[in-house]
Amino acid sequence: MHFFIAAIIRRRFAPRHELSCSWWLWWRLRRALRQRGRGKSRESGAFLLGRQEDGRRRIVDFVLYDDLDPHCLDTGIVRFDGRHFGALWALCKARALSVVADIHVHPGGAGQSDSDSEHPMISRAGHLALILPNFGAAPQSRSGLGIYRYLGGKRWAAIPRDDRRDFFHIGF
Numbered sequence: 001m002h003f004f005i006a007a008i009i010r011r012r013f014a015p016r017h018e019l020s021c022s023w024w025l026w027w028r029l030r031r032a033l034r035q036r037g038r039g040k041s042r043e044s045g046a047f048l049l050g051r052q053e054d055g056r057r058r059i060v061d062f063v064l065y066d067d068l069d070p071h072c073l074d075t076g077i078v079r080f081d082g083r084h085f086g087a088l089w090a091l092c093k094a095r096a097l098s099v100v101a102d103i104h105v106h107p108g109g110a111g112q113s114d115s116d117s118e119h120p121m122i123s124r125a126g127h128l129a130l131i132l133p134n135f136g137a138a139p140q141s142r143s144g145l146g147i148y149r150y151l152g153g154k155r156w157a158a159i160p161r162d163d164r165r166d167f168f169h170i171g172f
Helices: 002-013 023-037 082-095 113-116 162-166
Strands: 019-022 043-054 057-064 100-106 130-133 147-152 155-158 168-170
Touching: 019 023, 023 043, 023 057, 023 100, 043 082, 057 082, 057 100, 082 100, 113 147, 162 168
Parallel strands: 019 057, 019 168, 100 130
Antiparallel strands: 043 057, 043 100, 130 147, 147 155
16 A cells, blocks of 8 residues: 555656666665675675666666675676576566666776676666666765666667766655
């Protein structure tokens, strides 16, 4: 019932963002990324699960990379073994969700590394990749978050800093 009320309020009063999630989920995600990153000693990441409707993506859950591939963070950077995608797809099917984006943390800024741009986690045009700077440590603003749309062929479009608040909503 509460979800239904929140959905009505969000549709009625919140701007139509392309990507959104609740503040509670965002807080839990950032905390989990910091824990898996052992504070500030290694990168960590997650697949963001949710629903897509009318070009809008709503994040409702996440699965951490190392829950699927226990060794993907061993080198200090994310190296996800593609053999573990089957478990991700099974999880999505069981929960009736899809991967709406992915996120990982960087030690410095929120720019894409050469490795990030050369090796998208989901190599499908339109996929969104988010990067949290400073290993996801607080404070974090949406304008400081890196948001990138995969265009295909190892090409990306960055969501401009000034557009990120309108693009990604954290709230209800």
